Amino acid sequence: MSRTVYVNGDYLPENEATISIFDRGFLMADGVYEVTSVLDGKLIDFEGHAVRLARSLKELDMKTPMSKEDLLEVHRELVRINGIEEGLVYLQVTRGSDGDRDFAFPDPETTDPSVVLFTQNKPGLADSPAAKKGAKVISIEDIRWGRRDIKTVQLLYPSMGKMMAKKAGCDDAWMVEDGYVTEGTSNNAYIVKGNRIITRALSNDILHGITRAAVLRFAREAQMEVEERNFTIDEAKAADEAFTTSASAFVMPVVEIDGVALGDGKPGRVAPRLREIYIDEMRKAAI
Numbered sequence: 327m328s329r330t331v332y333v334n335g336d337y338l339p340e341n342e343a344t345i346s347i348f349d350r351g352f353l354m355a356d357g358v359y360e361v362t363s364v365l366d367g368k369l370i371d372f373e374g375h376a377v378r379l380a381r382s383l384k385e386l387d388m389k390t391p392m393s394k395e396d397l398l399e400v401h402r403e404l405v406r407i408n409g410i411e412e413g414l415v416y417l418q419v420t421r422g423s424d425g426d427r428d429f430a431f432p433d434p435e436t437t438d439p440s441v442v443l444f445t446q447n448k449p450g451l452a453d454s455p456a457a458k459k460g461a462k463v464i465s466i467e468d469i470r471w472g473r474r475d476i477k478t479v480q481l482l483y484p485s486m487g488k489m490m491a492k493k494a495g496c497d498d499a500w501m502v503e504d505g506y507v508t509e510g511t512s513n514n515a516y517i518v519k520g521n522r523i524i525t526r527a528l529s530n531d532i533l534h535g536i537t538r539a540a541v542l543r544f545a546r547e548a549q550m551e552v553e554e555r556n557f558t559i560d561e562a563k564a565a566d567e568a569f570t571t572s573a574s575a576f577v578m579p580v581v582e583i584d585g586v587a588l589g590d591g592k593p594g595r596v597a598p599r600l601r602e603i604y605i606d607e608m609r610k611a612a613i
């Protein structure tokens with residue numbers, strides 16, 4: 327069955343939705359995005375994603391295409407029309423098209439941003455078999471640009487990272503810069519030692535994960551210690567546990583790094599507990 331998607335004000339069947347070949351998202355990766363999860367047909371942490379979208383747009387001098395209320399309405403409408411119970415809503419805003427290719431930004435007075443949203447149906451997102459098994463990761467060099475705090479659509483290197491992981495028989499890659507782990511290809515990275523959760527502090531080097539903020543809040547509320555600092559791959563290999571967080575996979579235990587099993591090679595105690603708390607709490611707060 328064809329999805330209904332949203333493009334610049336219209337709800338259309340996916341095969342009728344079009345964007346200009348001159349769109350700067352297509353030509354220059356000049357665009358930002360958000361992925362919001364859906365549980366029980368409701369949006370998880372919409373507010374967090376809307377706030378980060380506004381920040382990404384501001385950092386790139388892009389116009390805000392619509393109010394937060396209107397954006398919420400489009401998200402909800404797509405979830406409703408497409409009958410999504412568990413899944414994702416993808417939102418992309420690009421600097422639009424002024425009908426040609428030019429490095430200089432077009433005049434925002436005359437060129438509107440392009441706005442695209444679509445849903446992805448993912449039954450079993452919460453009760454995920456992958457989360458019960460845990461993920462195997464490899465480490466790769468982080469060669470992305472220096473503004474990873476802006477959620478841009480420049481995802482070629484993360485895609486290459488996923489392919490490198492796949493080739494190595496693994497699920498994902500953790501990126502390393504100057505000897506320290508930055509983040510996963512599409513998630514934030516954590517290690518656990520005893521009752522202590524260690525994750526890189528926020529800066530321009532990583533995306534400020536919306537799931538990260540909520541999970542660290544829940545961890546502190548559950549009397550776990552949180553340490554925001556750099557860690558190396560060697561420290562991660564020697565940790566009791568490791569995990570990642572993202573809107574698309576919530577809390578995902580990591581059971582192997584570069585072929586080294588963590589603990590007994592099965593998800594430990596902390597990551598599954600945090601996953602459970604996160605899903606329970608976010609379900610309650612979903613809108």
Ligand code: PDD
Nearest residue numbers: 361512513514533535536537572573574
């Ligand atoms: N990725 N770091 C990177 C590089 C990411 O791409 C993502 C999210 C995260 C986690 O952010 P959040 O908790 O707000 O989802 C961290 C999304 C899910 C994606 O690209 O599909």
